[in-house]
Amino acid sequence: MRPETIAIHAGQSVDPASGAIATPICLSTTFERAGDGSFSSGFEYGRDNNPNRRSLETCLAVLEGGASAITFASGMAAICAAIESLPSDKPQRLVLPDDMYFGIRSLIDETDIGRRFAWTAIDMTDLAAVEAACSEPTGLVWIETPSNPLIKVADIVAVAKIARQSGALVAVDNTWATPLLQKPLELGADIVVHSLTKYVGGHSDVMIGAVVVKADGAQAESLRAIQKHKGSIPSPFDCWLALRGLQTLPARMRVHCENAREIAQYLAGHARIDAIYYPGLPSDPGHAIASRQMRDFGGMLAFVVKGGHAEAMQVAANLRLITRATSLGGTHTLIEHRASVEGPNTMAPEGLLRLSVGLEHHDDLIADLTCALDSLG
Ligand SMILES: Cc1ncc(COP(=O)(O)O)c(C=O)c1O
Incomplete structure (x- = not known):
C-alpha cells in the first residue's frame, strides 16, 4: 500500500462498539480484568498502554517500515529514550552532528546524559570526519538530515555503512523529512526518532515524540521499559491528535514542499540575500544526495540576509x-533568528533566518517577504 493509504488505515478501524469512523478517544486509565485474571482487551493500565497510543504507534511503525514505534511525551523525551536505550554492550559514546537540533546540545550540557555518555560532534556531511570519529569505539551515530538550522544533507547510506563497520548503531532524526519524504530504516538506520510535535501533528497544537525501531529486540524492549517505568507518556488526546495529523500528512507535505520550492526560487535571485540553504536548489551542496534519498525536499529553508544581525532582525x-x-511543521509559516535562540554555541550566521514554510498560498508569503526585504531600502 502507498503511504497515503497507510496513513489513513494502518492501526485504525471502524469502532466496533459505535460504528464511529473517527477513532474515539479512550480516556480510561484502567481496564477490566476477567475472572481468570486476564485482560481480554489487551489493555491493563494507562501508563502501560492505551488504545489511542497503540493506534498511533502501529500507524507510525508501518509508515516508517519499522517493527514497532514507541511514543513519548515530546520529541526530546523520545531523543532521551533513544540515547538511554543504547545497549550496555555497546560503547557508551555518541557521534553527533555539529549542526543538530539545539535541544540535544542542551540535553548533553545540562542533564546527566552528558556525564553518562562520551560524545563528539562532527560535520556529518564529511565522510572522512565520520570515519575518523568512528575509529574510536562508538555506540551510536546520530544523523539529523536535513539539519537544523543549516539545512545540511547527510548521506544516510554512506554514514550508516561507516557506522556499521565500526559496530555502532545509527539513529536518524526524521522530524523534518517525515516518513513521507525519507525512509531512514530502508537506508541503513537502526532507529528513527521523531518530534511528532512538528509535521505529524501539523497544527502547532500537540507535543509528542516517538522512536521507531527497525527490529524488535533488546533496544525495543528497553524503549518500552523507559516509556512504561519512567512514565514520560503522551496522553490519549495527544495520540489522537498525532494520529489525525498522520492521516493528512501526505497531503500537507505536498503543499509544504511546493511552497518552500517557490519561496526558495524567489529568494535565490534576491539582491538582499547572501545565501540560501534549501536542498531543492540544484546549486545547494546537499542537492544530489537529497535527490537520491528524499522523495521531495521538505518545507524548511534558511536564508542569510546581506549585512548581518540588524538587517535580519529588520526583515523579521x-x-x-x-x-x-x-x-516548525505547522499550518502557519514561521520565521526565526536562530542565532538569538541558540546563543554562543550556534552554527547559525548572524544574518540567518530560518523559515518553516506553512500551508498559506505561496504568492501571499512571497508578497510578505518582498515587503520585508524592501524595508531594507
Ligand atoms: C529536529 C528536531 N528534533 C527534535 C525536536 C524536539 O522536539 P520536541 O519539541 O517535541 O521535544 C525538535 C524541536 O524543534 C526538532 O526540530
Whole structure:
C-alpha cells in the first residue's frame, strides 16, 4: 500500500462498539480484568498502554517500515529514550552532528546524559570526519538530515555503512523529512526518532515524540521499559491528535514542499540575500544526495540576509503574515533568528533566518517577504 493509504488505515478501524469512523478517544486509565485474571482487551493500565497510543504507534511503525514505534511525551523525551536505550554492550559514546537540533546540545550540557555518555560532534556531511570519529569505539551515530538550522544533507547510506563497520548503531532524526519524504530504516538506520510535535501533528497544537525501531529486540524492549517505568507518556488526546495529523500528512507535505520550492526560487535571485540553504536548489551542496534519498525536499529553508544581525532582525520585524515564532511543521509559516535562540554555541550566521514554510498560498508569503526585504531600502 502507498503511504497515503497507510496513513489513513494502518492501526485504525471502524469502532466496533459505535460504528464511529473517527477513532474515539479512550480516556480510561484502567481496564477490566476477567475472572481468570486476564485482560481480554489487551489493555491493563494507562501508563502501560492505551488504545489511542497503540493506534498511533502501529500507524507510525508501518509508515516508517519499522517493527514497532514507541511514543513519548515530546520529541526530546523520545531523543532521551533513544540515547538511554543504547545497549550496555555497546560503547557508551555518541557521534553527533555539529549542526543538530539545539535541544540535544542542551540535553548533553545540562542533564546527566552528558556525564553518562562520551560524545563528539562532527560535520556529518564529511565522510572522512565520520570515519575518523568512528575509529574510536562508538555506540551510536546520530544523523539529523536535513539539519537544523543549516539545512545540511547527510548521506544516510554512506554514514550508516561507516557506522556499521565500526559496530555502532545509527539513529536518524526524521522530524523534518517525515516518513513521507525519507525512509531512514530502508537506508541503513537502526532507529528513527521523531518530534511528532512538528509535521505529524501539523497544527502547532500537540507535543509528542516517538522512536521507531527497525527490529524488535533488546533496544525495543528497553524503549518500552523507559516509556512504561519512567512514565514520560503522551496522553490519549495527544495520540489522537498525532494520529489525525498522520492521516493528512501526505497531503500537507505536498503543499509544504511546493511552497518552500517557490519561496526558495524567489529568494535565490534576491539582491538582499547572501545565501540560501534549501536542498531543492540544484546549486545547494546537499542537492544530489537529497535527490537520491528524499522523495521531495521538505518545507524548511534558511536564508542569510546581506549585512548581518540588524538587517535580519529588520526583515523579521517587518513581516506581516509570516509569524515570528519558534518551532516548525505547522499550518502557519514561521520565521526565526536562530542565532538569538541558540546563543554562543550556534552554527547559525548572524544574518540567518530560518523559515518553516506553512500551508498559506505561496504568492501571499512571497508578497510578505518582498515587503520585508524592501524595508531594507
Ligand atoms: C529536529 C528536531 N528534533 C527534535 C525536536 C524536539 O522536539 P520536541 O519539541 O517535541 O521535544 C525538535 C524541536 O524543534 C526538532 O526540530
